[in-house]
Amino acid sequence: MADIFTVASKEFSDIVKSRRFIVLIIIFGLVMIIPMVTIYVRVIQTMPSLPGVPMPRGFLGMMAFMLSSTLSTFAPVMGLALGCDTISAEREKGTLKIILAQPIFRDTVINGKFLAAASAVSLAVLITSLASIGASTVIMGVTPTVEEALRMILFLLFSILFTMTYYGIAAFLSTILKKTSQSVILSVTIWMVFTFVVPIIASLIAITIAPPQFTPGQPSNIESMRRFTAIVETISSITPNYHFNKIGQYLLSPYATTPTQEKTSIASSLMYAGPNMLILIIVTTLAFILSYITFTRQEVK
Numbered sequence: 001m002a003d004i005f006t007v008a009s010k011e012f013s014d015i016v017k018s019r020r021f022i023v024l025i026i027i028f029g030l031v032m033i034i035p036m037v038t039i040y041v042r043v044i045q046t047m048p049s050l051p052g053v054p055m056p057r058g059f060l061g062m063m064a065f066m067l068s069s070t071l072s073t074f075a076p077v078m079g080l081a082l083g084c085d086t087i088s089a090e091r092e093k094g095t096l097k098i099i100l101a102q103p104i105f106r107d108t109v110i111n112g113k114f115l116a117a118a119s120a121v122s123l124a125v126l127i128t129s130l131a132s133i134g135a136s137t138v139i140m141g142v143t144p145t146v147e148e149a150l151r152m153i154l155f156l157l158f159s160i161l162f163t164m165t166y167y168g169i170a171a172f173l174s175t176i177l178k179k180t181s182q183s184v185i186l187s188v189t190i191w192m193v194f195t196f197v198v199p200i201i202a203s204l205i206a207i208t209i210a211p212p213q214f215t216p217g218q219p220s221n222i223e224s225m226r227r228f229t230a231i232v233e234t235i236s237s238i239t240p241n242y243h244f245n246k247i248g249q250y251l252l253s254p255y256a257t258t259p260t261q262e263k264t265s266i267a268s269s270l271m272y273a274g275p276n277m278l279i280l281i282i283v284t285t286l287a288f289i290l291s292y293i294t295f296t297r298q299e300v301k
Contacts, residue, residue: 003104003105003108003112004111004112004115005112005115006112007104007108007109007111007112007113008111008112008113008115008116008119009116010112010116011112011115011116011117012115012116012119012120015082015116015117015120016120016123020081020082021082021120024077024081024124025124027074028074028078028124028128029127029131029132031074032067032070032128032129032131032132033132033135067129067132067248067252068245068248068249068252069245069248071159071162071244071248072162072195072241072244072245072248073195073241075125075162075163075166075244076162076163076165076166076191076194076195076240076241077191078121078125078163078166079121079162079164079167079169079170080166080167080169080170080184080187080191082117082121083117083166083167083168083169083170083171083174083187084170084173084174084183084184084187085174085180085183085184086113086117086170086171086175087110087113087174087175087291087295088174088175088178088179088180088182089174089180091178092179092180106295106296107292109295110291110292110295110296114168114171114288114291117164117167117171118160118164121160121163121164121167122160125156125159125160126156129152129156129159130156133152147266150266151251151252151266151269152252154251154270155247155248155251158244158247158248158251158277158280161277161280161281161284162240162280164284165240165280165283165284165287166187166191166240168283168284168286168287168288168291169187169190169287170183170187171287171288171291172287172290172291172294173186173187175294175295175298194239194240195239195241198235198236198238198239199232199236201235202231202232202233202234202235202236203232205231205235206228206229206231206232206235207228210224210227210228210231211224212224212225212228213225240279240280240283242276243276243277243279243280244276244280246273246276247273247276247277247280250269250270250272250273250276251266251269251270
C-alpha cells in the first residue's frame with residue numbers, strides 16, 4: 001500500500017506541475033465562467049434597472065443547471081487529456097522498462113497512476129467550480145442555502161466521477177495501443193461520437209419513428225412529444241454524457257423529477273438519479289479493471 005502512495009505522489013506531482021495541466025485549468029476555468037456570464041446578462045436584461053434590487057432566489061440554481069451542460073462537454077476533455085498517454089508515453093520514452101525493472105509490482109504502477117489522476121482531476125474540478133460559484137455569489141449577491149450547497153457538493157463529486165470515466169477510457173486505450181498519437185485520435189473520436197454524433201443520430205431516428213406533432217389545441221401533441229423524447233433518451237443512454245446530464249438534472253433542478261412541480265428532497269433526487277450514478281460507476285470501474293488486467297499481463301519490450 002505504501003508503494004502505491006509513493007507512485008501516486010510522484011505521478012500527481014508530475015501532473016500538476018505539467019504545462020498541460022495548467023493550460024487545462026485555465027481553459028476549464030474560462031469555460032466555467034460562461035454559464036455565469038450568460039445567466040447574469042439574461043437576468044439583468046429581464047429585471048428592472050433599479051438600484052438595490054436583489055438577484056432572484058432561483059438565480060444560483062439556474063447557473064448551476066447550466067454548469068451541468070458545460071461540464072458534460074468539457075469535463076471529458078480533461079479526462080482524455082490526462083489519460084491518453086498514461087502508459088503509451090512511458091512506453092515510447094523507454095521509461096516503462098526502467099520502472100518495471102525496479103522492485104515494484106505492475107499493479108502498484110497502474111493503481112498509483114489512477115490514484116494520482118483522481119487526485120488531479122478532483123483538484124482541477126474543485127478549483128474551477130468553486131472559483132466560478134464563489135465569484136457568482138460575491139458579484140451577484142446570492143447566498144446559497146444549505147440545501148443548495150449540498151446539492152452543488154454532490155454534483156461536483158459526480159463531476160469528478162464523470163471526468164474519471166473518460167480518463168479510464170483513455171487510459172485503457174493508452175494501455176492497449178503502442179503510440180500516444182493513436183490513443184489521442186481514438187479517444188477524441190469516442191468523445192466526439194458520444195457528445196455530438198449520438199445525440200444527432202438519436203434525434204434523426206426519433207423523428208423518423210415518432211415525429212412530434214405541433215397541431216394547435218390537440219392533446220396528442222404532448223403524447224407524440226413524449227414518444228419522441230423517450231426514443232431520443234433510449235438511444236442517448238449508451239453514452240456516459242447522458243447519465244451525467246440526468247444526474248445534474250436531478251440534483252441541480254429540484255423540480256425536474258415530478259410533473260406536479262413539487263420540490264423534491266436531496267434524498268429523493270439521489271434516488272431518481274441512482275440508476276445513472278450506477279452506470280457511471282460501472283463504466284469507470286470496468287475501464288479501470290480492463291486497464292489493470294491488460295497492463296499486468298502485457299509484455300514490455
